[in-house]
Amino acid sequence: EIGLSVPESGIAHSMAEAREVIAKIGLPAIIRPAYILGGQGTGIASTQAEFETIATEGLAASPITEILIEKSIAGWKEYELEVMRDHADNCVIVCSIENFDPMGVHTGDSITVAPAQTLSDVEYQTMRDAALACIRRVGVETGGSNVQFALNPANGDLVVIEMNPRVSRSSALASKATGFPIAKIAARLAVGYTLDEITNDITKKTPACFEPTIDYVVAKVPRWAFEKFPGTPGVLGTQMQSVGEVMAIGRTFPEAIQKAMRSMEQGRAGLNADEGELIYEDLDDAALLALTDHPTPERIFVVETALRRGLGIEAVHEACKIDPWFLDQLLMISEERAAIEAHGSIASLSTQELRRAKRLGFSDVQLAYLLGSTELEVREARIAQGVVPTFKTVDTCSAEFAAETPYHYSTWADESEVAPSDVPKVIILGSGPNRIGQGIEFDYGCVHASFALRAAGFETVMVNCNPETVSTD
Structure with a gap:
């Protein structure tokens, strides 16, 4: 209807319908239950026996007993764009994210990088136009959405694989990666503001309709806890299995990925x-x-x-x-x-x-x-030898405008961008990557420690590598 391609697919509500669909599409195929989170009940079937098992489990996992059966595109490159729209139809792309792992691994279990590193400008603009067409056609009047794409590296074919008409786990990553406060702006859009009426909290000069640009690389690496579940194969697939994730920022991809690996606390x-x-x-x-x-x-x-x-x-x-x-x-x-x-x-x-x-x-x-x-x-x-870390600013605009933000990352550049201060300081160590059994209480403790120290006259420095927290917002 809007000229975008999707993988060949069919919907089934029973095993009889599922067998009819797979007979037309052929194997391998991806089975996706409707109305689930974290890829529950999904899977890639390469044989008829695998299809029977995964389709049965998918129908059981869906609260409306419905599955989508798609032609498998495992091995393609995967991308996602974080989009925001207001009631006046102004739209911005907050961030582009690229999966390190090819299709076949759930995005929540894949190493991801922002901004996308391997797209040409033509490919990015095509993807951008497609994401905006999606958010308009689906009817997201205000707020954020996440649109995911697959790109065939052999011939450049582009298909839309998923659209989440809401903020998601990727929204938290995009917000931390760019400094663009997606949740806060989405709340203001919901009560009637337009993007051009909302001031960027970081620059104090540009409106929220300015698309963020970043001059660094962000790497997100999931954290698993397979050691807590003896007997599990520890193989990643279309069902999300990670319990948390870390985010690292560097001037280069090698710097960011190495920082992320040692932040895993493993x-x-x-x-x-x-x-x-x-x-x-x-x-x-x-x-x-x-x-x-x-x-x-x-x-x-x-x-x-x-x-x-x-x-x-x-x-x-x-x-x-x-x-x-x-x-x-x-x-x-x-x-x-x-x-x-x-x-x-x-x-x-x-x-x-x-x-x-x-x-x-x-x-x-x-x-x-x-x-x-x-x-x-x-x-x-x-x-x-004078080789010491410096601190650069996450400013949403690649230093095009002066930034008034205390959000920094460490790197090894020639100069630091931290504003000097004579106020006594206290460091608060954040939670790091989430673990099984860890809830909001750690974040709550960090935030209220910051409030209490500020009231006592101290400047707090929050150190964390977890993009899912609010303590670094």
């Missing part, structure tokens, strides 16, 4: 270059490539190991279908690692070489591991 210091990598050392090349084809929480570590062994971007891409651009970025980390190891000691690293390593996301722990030193020795040598 004992890793970054993307390998620590003792956790030793479990892959005994695998031969064929076994390593085979592992990259299985979407698991450890896949990115396996991919880096394969690239470090020299198996090549083409071979790894053929095995895992992760976009070659991302593989090239991981290879940069591997190549920098080799350059660091060649020095043999921290004393032989120049200031320029040390700063380059930090800008590619290497932690002091990783450098110590690669150079046979200790974290403290690396830290002391780094500080002695």
Whole structure:
């Protein structure tokens, strides 16, 4: 009706109808129950037996006993756009997000990156127009929506795969990634304001109808707790299994992804270059490539190991279908690692070489591991050479306008953007990634600690890596 393509599909309310649909569409196929959250009851069927099982479970999971059966597009690239609209039909794209993992893994279980890294401008504009057409046709009069797309890397075919006419988990990520307060603005739109009437809280000069632009890279990595459920396969698919997620900001993708990996609080210091990598050392090349084809929480570590062994971007891409651009970025980390190891000691690293390593996301722990030193020795040598972190601003406008916000991220640039202050300060450590059993109480405690300290005359610094919290809003 609005000229957009969707995967070939059919709707079924019983197994008899489901068999009729699959006979027309063919296998493999994706089964999606209606009115569910987190991908409950969904699955990819490659055989008739798998289809019978997944379709039966899907019908049971749907509160209206309805499933959508789609032709599988597993292996395509996945993107999503966060859109906002007001009652005057003004629309803005808040953020574009790209999945590191190809189609076949639930977005909530996929590593994602903002802004989208591998789209050409023509592809982005086409996707932008499609997202705006979706929000208008579905009839979202005011507020935010999330539109998800799949792109065939072989020929550029674009299809709409999902549209959530509400704010979602991705909205929280987009809000944290850009500094654009989606929930707050959505509330004002609901009571009649238009986007051009709402002032951007960060710049104090631009209205909310200015689309955010960012000059950094944001990486989101899900956190799983498969160790709490013995016997589970630990394989990722169309049903969401993560219990939380972390978000990291860097000037480059390697910096952001390495920061995210060590923020998971699972004992890793970054993307390998620590003792956790030793479990892959005994695998031969064929076994390593085979592992990259299985979407698991450890896949990115396996991919880096394969690239470090020299198996090549083409071979790894053929095995895992992760976009070659991302593989090239991981290879940069591997190549920098080799350059660091060649020095043999921290004393032989120049200031320029040390700063380059930090800008590619290497932690002091990783450098110590690669150079046979200790974290403290690396830290002391780094500080002695003047290589210290700086703090940049999340300002929604790539520094085009002056920002009045206390929202910053650490990096290794030449100058810091934190405003000087003589007020005594207290650091509040946030919750980090969500865990099983963790609710809103940790966030509540952080927020009220900030209120109490402010009332006592202190300036609080909230440190967190969890995009799902409100304590950093």
